[in-house]
Amino acid sequence: MMARASGRRSLAGALAVLLTLDAATAARPFTDAAGRTVELPDRIERVLAAGPPAAVLLYTLAPDSMAGWVSAFRPEALPYLEPRSRTLPAYGRLTGRGGTANVEGVLAARPDLIVDSGSLGPTFASLADRVQAQTGIPYILLDGSFARMPETYRQLGAALGRQDAADALAASVAALTGAVAKAVGSVPEDKRPRVYYARGPRGLETGFAGSINTELLEAAGGRNVAQGGDGRLGAVSPEQILAWNPEVIVTLDPAFAAAVRSDPLWRDVRAVQTGRIYVAPLQPFPWFDAPPGVNRVIGLRWLAGLLHPDLFPQPMTEVVRDFYHRFYHVDLDAAQAAALLDPAASGTRPGAPR
Secondary structure, eight states, X not given: OHHHHHHHHHHHHHHHHHHHHHHHHXXXXXXXTTSOEEEEESOOOOEEESSHHHXXXXXHHOGGGBOOXXXXXXXXXXXXXXXXXXXXXXXXXXXXXXXXXXXXXXXXXXXXXXXXEEOOSXXXXXXXXXXXXXXXXXXXXXXXXXXXXXXXXXXXHHHHTOXXXXXXHHHHHXXXXXXXXXXXXXXXXXXXXXXXXXXXXXXXXXXXXXXXXXXXXXXXXXXXXXXXXXXXXXXXXXHHHHHHOXXXXXXXXXXXXHHHTTOTTTTTSHHHHHTOEEEOOOSSSOSSSSSOSTTHHXXXXXXXXXXXXXXXXXXXXXXXXXXXXXXXXXXXXXXXXXXXXXXXXXXXXXXSOO
């Protein structure tokens, strides 16, 4: 009798182990934004971001799930991140220009899921399929376009099992972008400022109209002077900029903004003559670009307020504090929020390398 009872207990224990293993390895189908069907584990605890836009997206929704950052942060960025995230390792990027991560690095991070956010073209789908096949780790692609951010949040929430939190962030994005669109929608096209986005230390690279890097210009009620170029990034000459003669210049580089005011090559540009050179805040992620992720949501409100100050009476520091609480999980005081709006005060370079 005792032997039979012991055998029954052993069998029951073995079945319990098998059921536990089955539950741990249970999978569910998920269709990503590129139309790929990926089998996801029911329980996702560690997530690896394939590139900078995905890292920002993941941080805003589920910082506790992050396996690490794509690149290391500079010290000036750390106060603008929640404490645990400040000490996460950097493992490199899988996608985009200058990819540095490899299969061994991915496996060492032990993720349950890899997430990318950006272009949905065949090149990125092929990379996702290849990495997934090599590592056995599910890899999903999400739409990184500015207009699709609410839907991207909802999709990520479904993948991670965090739908309520994702829906709340999606609603916040829709409310902010909708309010800006409604306000600037009343401005006639010919009354919208003509804007040049100056990239690089000399300001001679830009995003042409249609580029993901300049989506904010039109959304904020401006007109991108860099037409043509098939929606890409590209180099331009000082002569071309002078011919465009923008009324506003936007940059991520405080050093360029300071130098251009006295540079003879730029002195005849209207934006320089009127002093309308705006440096996007940088911490912990630049507000305008680099990466072109959800960090641009606060940048939209910032730029729209600069281009059309009469339409946005709410103090920008209030907007900043609310956004950083909701999306970046930090509570800023008024002085910290004001410092962010002055890139020279909060650090002269982006928090994380681009």
